[in-house]
Amino acid sequence: MPESPSPANEALAAPPDRVAEIQAEWRRERPDLDPSPQAVIGRLHRVALRLTERLVAVYRDFGLSEGEFDVLATLRRAGAPYERPAGELADHTLVTTGGLTKRVDRLEARGLVERRTEASDARKRLVRLTPQGTELIDRAIAAHLDNEHRILDELGATDAAALEPILTRWLRLLDEN
Numbered sequence: 001m002p003e004s005p006s007p008a009n010e011a012l013a014a015p016p017d018r019v020a021e022i023q024a025e026w027r028r029e030r031p032d033l034d035p036s037p038q039a040v041i042g043r044l045h046r047v048a049l050r051l052t053e054r055l056v057a058v059y060r061d062f063g064l065s066e067g068e069f070d071v072l073a074t075l076r077r078a079g080a081p082y083e084r085p086a087g088e089l090a091d092h093t094l095v096t097t098g099g100l101t102k103r104v105d106r107l108e109a110r111g112l113v114e115r116r117t118e119a120s121d122a123r124k125r126l127v128r129l130t131p132q133g134t135e136l137i138d139r140a141i142a143a144h145l146d147n148e149h150r151i152l153d154e155l156g157a158t159d160a161a162a163l164e165p166i167l168t169r170w171l172r173l174l175d176e177n
Helices: 007-013 018-029 038-061 066-077 086-093 097-109 131-155 157-176
Strands: 083-085 113-118 121-129
Touching: 018 038, 038 066, 038 131, 066 083, 066 086, 066 097, 066 113, 066 121, 066 131, 083 086, 086 097, 086 121, 097 113, 121 131, 131 157
Parallel strands: none
Antiparallel strands: 083 121, 113 121
C-alpha cells in the first residue's frame, strides 16, 4: 500500500500560493533583498486573518463582536460570581481601559453585565456577568470551541500538535520584546 504524502510534500507539490508569488515578485524586482521571512510570516499573517474571519462569524451568531465575546469569556473564566475589577478585566482582555469602557457600556446596555462598586473601596469598580450574560457566554463558548475543533481538524492532529510548541515558544519570545 503506498504511503500517503506528508503535509510538507503536499505543500511542495501544490501550485504556488499568493505568498510564493509575492516572494517571486520581490526577488525579480529587488534581487538585493531576501524575502524568505515572508514564507513564514506572510503565511502566518494570512492564516490569522482567515482564522479571525471564521471565529468572528460564530461570535456574530450570538450578537457579539470579538471584543464583547472576549469580555464575557474573561468574566466567565473568573468563576462565580463571574466578576473582575475593571483594571484587571482590561489586563485579561489586552485592551486599554478606555476601550474596555466602551465594550462594557455596550454589554451593560444589553443587560449582559453590570457594574458595581467594591464594598471595601468605593473607588474600585467591578464588572459582573448577569444571569443573561452567563447564559449567553456559556452557549457562545460551546459554539466557539466546536468551531475551533472543526478548524484544527482540517489541519490534522499531528500538524496541530507540532505547531503548538513552536507557537508557544514564538509567542513567549515576542512577549519578551
